[in-house]
Amino acid sequence: MQVEFSKIEGRSLPFYLAAAVLAVLGIAGVYSTYLMSAHGLYLSGMTNRVPWGLQISMAIFYIGLSAGSLVVSGLYGIFGKLEYKPFARIAAYLAMLFLIAGLLSILTDQGRVDRVFVKPFTYLNVTSMFSINPALYSGHVLICIIYLWALFREKGALTKITSFTVCLWAIGTHTGTGAIFAFVPRELYNSALLPPSFVAAALSSGAALMILANVAVFRGTGRPMDDRLVIWLGRPLLAVFLVCTLYVLLIENAHRFYLAESREAGMFFLFGGFHSLMFWFGLIIFGCIIPAILLFVRRTGTSVPWVVFASCLVVVGVLFERFLIVIPGLIHPPELFPGWEVTGTVLWEGIVDYSISFYEVLQALGVLGIIGFAFLMGLKFLPLAPTEAKTWTAA
Amino acid sequence: MDRREFLKKGGAVLAGSSGALGLPLLTSCDANVAREGSPLAGRKWGMVIDLSKCQSDCTACLDACRHENNVAFHNDKRWDVHWIRKVSIRNEESEDDAEKPVLLLCNHCENPPCAQVCPVQATYKRADGIVVVDHHRCIGCRYCMIACPYNARFFNYKENEEWPNTDFPKRSHGVAESCNFCAHRLDQDKRPACVEACEAMDIRALYFGNLNDPDSEVSELVASEPVKRIRDDWGTEPKVYYLGL
Numbered sequence: 001m002q003v004e005f006s007k008i009e010g011r012s013l014p015f016y017l018a019a020a021v022l023a024v025l026g027i028a029g030v031y032s033t034y035l036m037s038a039h040g041l042y043l044s045g046m047t048n049r050v051p052w053g054l055q056i057s058m059a060i061f062y063i064g065l066s067a068g069s070l071v072v073s074g075l076y077g078i079f080g081k082l083e084y085k086p087f088a089r090i091a092a093y094l095a096m097l098f099l100i101a102g103l104l105s106i107l108t109d110q111g112r113v114d115r116v117f118v119k120p121f122t123y124l125n126v127t128s129m130f131s132i133n134p135a136l137y138s139g140h141v142l143i144c145i146i147y148l149w150a151l152f153r154e155k156g157a158l159t160k161i162t163s164f165t166v167c168l169w170a171i172g173t174h175t176g177t178g179a180i181f182a183f184v185p186r187e188l189y190n191s192a193l194l195p196p197s198f199v200a201a202a203l204s205s206g207a208a209l210m211i212l213a214n215v216a217v218f219r220g221t222g223r224p225m226d227d228r229l230v231i232w233l234g235r236p237l238l239a240v241f242l243v244c245t246l247y248v249l250l251i252e253n254a255h256r257f258y259l260a261e262s263r264e265a266g267m268f269f270l271f272g273g274f275h276s277l278m279f280w281f282g283l284i285i286f287g288c289i290i291p292a293i294l295l296f297v298r299r300t301g302t303s304v305p306w307v308v309f310a311s312c313l314v315v316v317g318v319l320f321e322r323f324l325i326v327i328p329g330l331i332h333p334p335e336l337f338p339g340w341e342v343t344g345t346v347l348w349e350g351i352v353d354y355s356i357s358f359y360e361v362l363q364a365l366g367v368l369g370i371i372g373f374a375f376l377m378g379l380k381f382l383p384l385a386p387t388e389a390k391t392w393t394a395a
Numbered sequence: 396m397d398r399r400e401f402l403k404k405g406g407a408v409l410a411g412s413s414g415a416l417g418l419p420l421l422t423s424c425d426a427n428v429a430r431e432g433s434p435l436a437g438r439k440w441g442m443v444i445d446l447s448k449c450q451s452d453c454t455a456c457l458d459a460c461r462h463e464n465n466v467a468f469h470n471d472k473r474w475d476v477h478w479i480r481k482v483s484i485r486n487e488e489s490e491d492d493a494e495k496p497v498l499l500l501c502n503h504c505e506n507p508p509c510a511q512v513c514p515v516q517a518t519y520k521r522a523d524g525i526v527v528v529d530h531h532r533c534i535g536c537r538y539c540m541i542a543c544p545y546n547a548r549f550f551n552y553k554e555n556e557e558w559p560n561t562d563f564p565k566r567s568h569g570v571a572e573s574c575n576f577c578a579h580r581l582d583q584d585k586r587p588a589c590v591e592a593c594e595a596m597d598i599r600a601l602y603f604g605n606l607n608d609p610d611s612e613v614s615e616l617v618a619s620e621p622v623k624r625i626r627d628d629w630g631t632e633p634k635v636y637y638l639g640l
Contacts, residue, residue, distance in 0.1 A: 185544045334544050
């Protein structure tokens with residue numbers, strides 16, 4: 001099947017405007033990172049009790065997003081679903097960008113950014129998930145580049161092999177990312193279900209983002225697209241991913257709640273404060289259940305605007321999910337003296353707060369700006385987008 | 396885009412990525428192996444804290460530690476660093492409001508999760524069992540703080556302006572730290588600053604010594620008294636013992 005790909009013209013005012021805004025955001029993020037490097041991470045909202053915050057949440061969010069993109073790309077690459085060929089290049093390119101965004105978020109969160117490029121190479125500790133993961137991420141980016149090249153050159157066999165490799169590798173990447181949290185002895189982190197739950201949410205957010213990216217590219221450039229392609233991504237693909245996400249979340253929380261030793265932590269997670277509202281409303285109701293219903297109901301699930309709306313809800317819901325992986329496990333104190341209550345202290349010993357600072361927001365927006373800008377430039381300088389995606393009947 | 400052009404553009408990214416992936420594996424080394432046979436080997440430093448003697452209004456050990464090790468104090472709970480800190484605890488079951496003070500410091504675990512997760516081996520366990528941080532190697536990722544279940548590790552969020560003990564370095568912002576049993580003093584055959592300060596107050600609630608030596612004070616206390624370690628069930632094998640917990 002012949003699909004024509006071409007660069008977008010990229011001369012319209014909205015294009016320049018979007019590129020300018022993203023570039024400014026990127027520069028603001030770099031400046032914020034410079035300030036933190038020069039003066040200290042106290043400019044963030046992080047504290048000695050909550051040493052990880054927005055940037056780590058964003059990092060795992062971005063890394064998750066790349067998975068779904070690859071799966072969509074894999075529909076063509078592995079399963080040979082030719083009707084998805086038009087989406088394959090954008091998907092692979094976005095997957096690469098999101099991994100880079102994840103790496104950038106982690107990089108900018110370090111106390112000594114200057115040492116990151118030296119010390120891991122000279123004093124690697126292979127037992128650290130923080131050592132294993134960057135290797136997984138870099139490998140991932142590398143395979144994405146080879147995969148993209150195979151797609152550009154229309155190399156059939158290489159496309160199939162790299163597509164398969166990159167999907168397998170993605171499972172490793174996402175399991176590894178979940179393991180950063182799952183493999184440390186903290187009550188709300190330490191769960192063997194965290195990596196699978198991470199993968200399920202990653203697939204949901206990635207598929208949702210693919211829907212949004214493709215609709216934006218085709219509608220934005222006025223290129224024709226068969227709506228059924230996007231609708232199929234939403235239903236059954238995204239809908240099934242959402243059900244998987246809900247299922248793993250249900251088991252994870254039920255398990256924590258059922259066991260006496262972790263019930264208090266489970267209660268804290270589900271009903272213990274602002275994060276619980278985020279969990280129930282942001283993630284469960286608006287992030288999973290409502291979009292799943294919208295996608296499963298025929299009338300809304302077959303309408304592009306509704307599918308796009310559902311996808312927006314999912315992306316935001318999974319962003320909450322990432323935040324909920326990182327923060328509640330830190331603001332909930334470890335039980336150092338079972339049966340005893342800590343009454344007086346020089347440190348925040350009990351349940352503490354975490355509030356995101358302005359500089360942290362700038363950093364996060366900066367990463368978004370950089371990869372958004374790279375995406376626009378990719379569309380302008382690389383033949384990523386097909387001239388049309390009207391292949392349903394032909395296939 | 397032709398192949399040549401694509402390769403050219405992708406070249407820089409490719410080189411960086413493959414470097415990031417491959418180089419660590421080539422240069423991988425285990426610092427703990429290299430330290431075998433060091434003069435530190437054979438000893439296992441440990442501490443016993445007698446809570447029945449520790450007084451809730453005394454801060455001698457805390458002050459001595461802060462002074463000796465230039466531990467940052469910004470008068471802000473969010474960013475203050477504490478190598479040793481005092482908390483009060485109250486029995487949830489008991490009727491009265493009696494509180495007892497507990498000193499918390501790095502437990503120098505036999506199985507330290509902080510060292511296990513440190514990506515650059517900046518945190519490692521010495522041959523004599525002390526868990527130390529190499530502040531010149533730490534990249535400030537704070538994964539050790541996430542992994543330490545005792546909240547005994549701290550990060551320098553701000554530059555430390557004070558430098559009371561110029562014989563010992565102060566830390567720049569951006570690195571993690573925790574108690575190191577005053578390793579620099581041990582190297583000079585002195586005992587940790589907190590232990591000496593407690594003794595100077597004639598309280599003697601802190602005992603320090605070699606757990607591998609059966610005749611040492613700490614070994615005898617551990618062998619003969621009903622000592623406890625904080626959350627022994629976590630499998631971290633702390634080397635700080637408590638009497639009267």
